[in-house]
Amino acid sequence: MKRNEAISLSYYTRTDRHMPDDVRQIVECIFAMVDRHKRTSGEVTPVAFLLHTADEEKGIMPHMLPYRSPEEKELHMLMLRELIADMKPDAVVFLHEAWMRKTDTREEADQLRKEGERVEQMPGAFECLMVNVETYDGTWAAAPKLIDGGQHFESPVFGLVTEYEGRSMSFLPPRGRIQ
Numbered sequence: 001m002k003r004n005e006a007i008s009l010s011y012y013t014r015t016d017r018h019m020p021d022d023v024r025q026i027v028e029c030i031f032a033m034v035d036r037h038k039r040t041s042g043e044v045t046p047v048a049f050l051l052h053t054a055d056e057e058k059g060i061m062p063h064m065l066p067y068r069s070p071e072e073k074e075l076h077m078l079m080l081r082e083l084i085a086d087m088k089p090d091a092v093v094f095l096h097e098a099w100m101r102k103t104d105t106r107e108e109a110d111q112l113r114k115e116g117e118r119v120e121q122m123p124g125a126f127e128c129l130m131v132n133v134e135t136y137d138g139t140w141a142a143a144p145k146l147i148d149g150g151q152h153f154e155s156p157v158f159g160l161v162t163e164y165e166g167r168s169m170s171f172l173p174p175r176g177r178i179q
Helices: 021-041 070-087 106-115
Strands: 002-005 010-014 047-052 059-064 091-100 126-135 139-142 159-165
Touching (some): 021 126, 047 070, 059 070
Antiparallel strands (some): 010 159, 047 091
C-alpha cells in the first residue's frame, strides 16, 4: 500500500484494485479533454462530472466550480453535494489543479500544515492535476504532474483510495466499497 500526503488532502492507495471498465473509459476521455484544454488555455477550471452509467440513463453532466477563494470553494462544494444528492449519479469525477508535496507519514504532513507555508513554496512540491473518481464501489485517485514546461499533464496512474480525508471526496454514500 502506498501512502500519499498532500497538505490539503491525505489518502492511501492500492494499485492492485481497478475501477470498473465503463467508468475508466469515460475517465480516460475526460482526462484527454482536460489535458487538451490545459494545452490550449493554460489552465484547468475545477470541474466535476456526474456520470450515469446504467443503460437506460447513460449520460455525463459537467459542473464547473470556478472558485477564487476558500470561501467560494466551500460554497461550490456544498452546492455540488446538493446536486449529487438530487441527481443520484453512479460516479463522480472531480478534477482540479493543485500543488502537492508527498510525505512519508501523516505526522510529517500534519507538521507541514501547522507551519502554514504555502505548498508551492515547499521543497519537493510539484504542480499536478488532482483526479478523484468516486463510485459506490470505491474511490480512485491520481495526481499526474504538470510536464513539458507546464503545457500538459503526465498520464494518470490511479490507485484505489482506502483511507482519505478532504472536502473533494466522499460525495457518494458507501455501498459495497472495495477494500
